[in-house]
Amino acid sequence: MISLVSIYFLIFLGIVTLVYYLLRGNAQWVWLLVSSLGFYALASGGFLVFVLVEALLIFAFTKVFETKKSKGLFILELVLIFGIVVVLKYAGWFGQGFASLLGQLNFAGKTAGSSLNYIVPLGISYYSISGISYSIDVFRDKYPAENNFAKVLTFISFFPVLTQGPINRYDELSKQLFTYHKFQYENLTYGILRMIWGFFKKLVVAERLSAVVGTLTTGWQENLYSGGWIVLAVALCSLNLYMDFSGCMDIVLGAAEILGIRLPENFDHPYLSKSIPEFWRRWHITLGAWLRDYVMYSFITSKPAKLLNKKAKDKIGRKGASVLVTCIGVLLVWIVYGVWHGLEMKYIISGLYYALIIIVATVLDGPIKKFDSRFPKLVASKAYGVFCAARTYFLAMIGAFFFFMPTIKEGMAYLGNIFKKPVQGLISIPETGIEKVTDIKLLGVDLLDFVVILLGVILWIVLATLHKKKDIRDRLSDMNIVLRWLILLVMLLVVIIVGNYGGNLEAGSFIYQGF
Amino acid sequence: MKEKIISILAEINEDIEEYDGDNMLEDEIITSLDIIEIVSALEDEFDISIKAKYITKEQFATIDSICELVEDLQ
Numbered sequence: 001m002i003s004l005v006s007i008y009f010l011i012f013l014g015i016v017t018l019v020y021y022l023l024r025g026n027a028q029w030v031w032l033l034v035s036s037l038g039f040y041a042l043a044s045g046g047f048l049v050f051v052l053v054e055a056l057l058i059f060a061f062t063k064v065f066e067t068k069k070s071k072g073l074f075i076l077e078l079v080l081i082f083g084i085v086v087v088l089k090y091a092g093w094f095g096q097g098f099a100s101l102l103g104q105l106n107f108a109g110k111t112a113g114s115s116l117n118y119i120v121p122l123g124i125s126y127y128s129i130s131g132i133s134y135s136i137d138v139f140r141d142k143y144p145a146e147n148n149f150a151k152v153l154t155f156i157s158f159f160p161v162l163t164q165g166p167i168n169r170y171d172e173l174s175k176q177l178f179t180y181h182k183f184q185y186e187n188l189t190y191g192i193l194r195m196i197w198g199f200f201k202k203l204v205v206a207e208r209l210s211a212v213v214g215t216l217t218t219g220w221q222e223n224l225y226s227g228g229w230i231v232l233a234v235a236l237c238s239l240n241l242y243m244d245f246s247g248c249m250d251i252v253l254g255a256a257e258i259l260g261i262r263l264p265e266n267f268d269h270p271y272l273s274k275s276i277p278e279f280w281r282r283w284h285i286t287l288g289a290w291l292r293d294y295v296m297y298s299f300i301t302s303k304p305a306k307l308l309n310k311k312a313k314d315k316i317g318r319k320g321a322s323v324l325v326t327c328i329g330v331l332l333v334w335i336v337y338g339v340w341h342g343l344e345m346k347y348i349i350s351g352l353y354y355a356l357i358i359i360v361a362t363v364l365d366g367p368i369k370k371f372d373s374r375f376p377k378l379v380a381s382k383a384y385g386v387f388c389a390a391r392t393y394f395l396a397m398i399g400a401f402f403f404f405m406p407t408i409k410e411g412m413a414y415l416g417n418i419f420k421k422p423v424q425g426l427i428s429i430p431e432t433g434i435e436k437v438t439d440i441k442l443l444g445v446d447l448l449d450f451v452v453i454l455l456g457v458i459l460w461i462v463l464a465t466l467h468k469k470k471d472i473r474d475r476l477s478d479m480n481i482v483l484r485w486l487i488l489l490v491m492l493l494v495v496i497i498v499g500n501y502g503g504n505l506e507a508g509s510f511i512y513q514g515f
Numbered sequence: 516m517k518e519k520i521i522s523i524l525a526e527i528n529e530d531i532e533e534y535d536g537d538n539m540l541e542d543e544i545i546t547s548l549d550i551i552e553i554v555s556a557l558e559d560e561f562d563i564s565i566k567a568k569y570i571t572k573e574q575f576a577t578i579d580s581i582c583e584l585v586e587d588l589q
Binding site for chain 1: 549558565567
C-alpha cells in the first residue's frame with residue numbers, strides 16, 4: 001500500500017521527479033502516465049482496471065460527441081460512468097455476495113474507510129467526476145475532444161490528485177500536463193515547503209485530533225461523556241476535518257508543484273466566511289465549482305427550469321420566480337453533494353442541512369439586502385463581521401460533527417447529552433464511579449498531545465493570517481539564506497519528531513480518501 | 516443595445532452598474548439568483564437562448580462581455 005503520508009510515497013515522488021527532469025519533450029508526460037498507473041496499482045491493486053475502463057469510455061464518447069451531439073448517447077455515458085461508481089462504491093447496498101465476488105476477483109486491493117465496510121475503489125468519486133466534467137465540456141462545445149487516448153488517461157490518472165482531488169478541468173490541467181517543464185529550483189523548494197506544511201497539519205495536528213475526536217464520538221455508546229466534553233468533540237470534529245483534508249491538499253499541491261504543475265486550490269480560509277454560501281465557496285472549492293457549473297447552471301438553463309420560471313413569474317413576480325428556481329437548484333445540488341459522499345443517510349441529511357440553510361438565505365435575500373442598506377455602518381463594523389463569521393463557524397461545525405457520527409440518530413442522541421448532564425463533571429462513568437477527569441488518557445491522548453494540538457492550531461492561525469497578506473513561501477525566500485534553511489529544518493524536525501505515525505512510518509488514511 | 520442591457524442588469528442588481536472590477540462572477544457581484552433573472556430577461560428581450568455553457572466567468576465578467584455574448588447569440 002502506498003499512501004500520501006507514507007515514506008514510500010516520498011521515495012516514489014523522489015524517483016518520479018528525478019526521471020521527470022531528465023526527460024525532454026513528450027517523454028515527460030508519458031513518464032507521468034506510467035508513474036500514475038504504477039502509483040494506482042501500488043495503492044489500489046486490481047481496481048486500476050476501473051480507471052482504464054472509465055478513461056476508455058470517456059475517450060470514446062467524447063470522440064463521438066465531436067461529430068454527433070446525441071443527448072441519448074450523453075445520458076448513456078453518464079449512466080455507464082455513474083453506474084460503475086454506484087455499483088462499486090455502494091456494493092454493500094447490493095448485498096455482501098457482490099462484495100465478496102469482487103474480493104475473490106482480487107479487486108479488494110485497499111478499501112477506503114467506511115462504516116459499512118464495503119469495497120470502495122480508491123479515488124473513484126474524484127477521477128469519475130473529473131472525467132465527466134471533460135465529457136460535458138466537449139458535449140457543450142467548450143473545446144474539442146482530445147485525439148490521443150493516452151492524454152485522456154494521463155488527465156484522469158495524474159497520481160497526486162488521483163485519490164482525493166482537487167477535481168480538475170481538462171482545459172486547465174492539460175495545458176500544464178502536456179507541456180515540457182524545465183527544472184526550476186523555485187518549484188522544488190516551494191513544493192517541498194508546501195508538502196512539509198501539509199505533513200505538519202496531518203501528522204502533528206490532525207492525527208492527534210483524530211484520536212481525541214474518535215474517542216469522544218464513540219463515547220456516546222456508553223453515555224460516557226457529559227456536556228463539556230461533547231461541546232469539545234463538536235468543536236474539534238470540524239477542526240479535524242479541516243486539518244486532515246487541507247493538509248492532504250497541501251501535500252498534493254506541493255507534490256504537483258515540484259513537477260512544475262500548479263493545481264487549483266481547494267481551500268481559501270473557509271473559517272473566515274461570513275455566510276454558509278461563502279463558506280462553500282472557500283471549502284472544497286473544486287467540488288463546489290463542479291456542482292455549480294455542471295449541476296446548478298445546467299439546471300437553471302434547462303427547459304423545465306426556464307418554463308417554471310416563466311409560469312411562476314406571472315403568479316409570484318420576477319424575484320419570487322427566480323427565488324423558487326434557485327431553491328430547487330440548490331436542493332438538487334446538495335442532494336448530489338450528499339450522494340457523492342455516500343448513500344448513507346447521514347450524508348444525504350448533511351446535504352439537506354446545507355441546502356436548508358442556503359434556501360433560507362436565498363428566500364431572505366431581499367430582506368437581508370434591505371437590512372444591509374439600512375444599517376451600512378453596522379454591517380461594515382468589525383464586530384458584525386466577527387458575529388457573522390462565528391455564526392457560520394457554528395453552523396459548519398454542526399455539519400462536520402454529523403460526518404463523524406455513525407448515524408444522524410446517534411448524533412442527535414449524543415448532542416442531547418449536552419443538556420441532559422451538563423454539570424455532572426467533565427466525564428462520568430457510572431460503573432466505575434469516575435465523576436471527573438483524573439486521567440486525560442481516557443480521551444485517547446495524553447496532556448502533551450493536547451499541548452501539541454494547541455500549539456499547532458496557534459501556529460496555523462498565525463501562518464494563515466500572514467499568508468493571507470503575502471505567500472509564506474515568498475516571505476521565506478526574502479529572508480537571509482541561513483535563517484530560511486534554519487526555519488525549514490526546524491519545521492522538518494518538528495514533523496519528524498512530533499509527527500504521529502503509525503507502525504510502519506505510515507499514518508492513518510485521510511478522512512476524504514473514503515469518498 | 517448596450518444601454519438596454521445595462522438597464523436590464525441594473526434593474527436586477529444595482530451593484531452591477533456600479534461595478535468597476537474585471538470579473539463580476541468571480542467577485543460574487545452576480546449570484547445564481549441574479550443569473551436566473553439575467554438569463555430570463557435577456558432571452559425575453561433579445562429572443563435568444565442562453566445555455567449552461569455560456570455561463571462562465573469569462574462571459575459574465577463585465578457588462579461588455581455580457582453584451583458580446585448577446586451579440587454572438589443573436
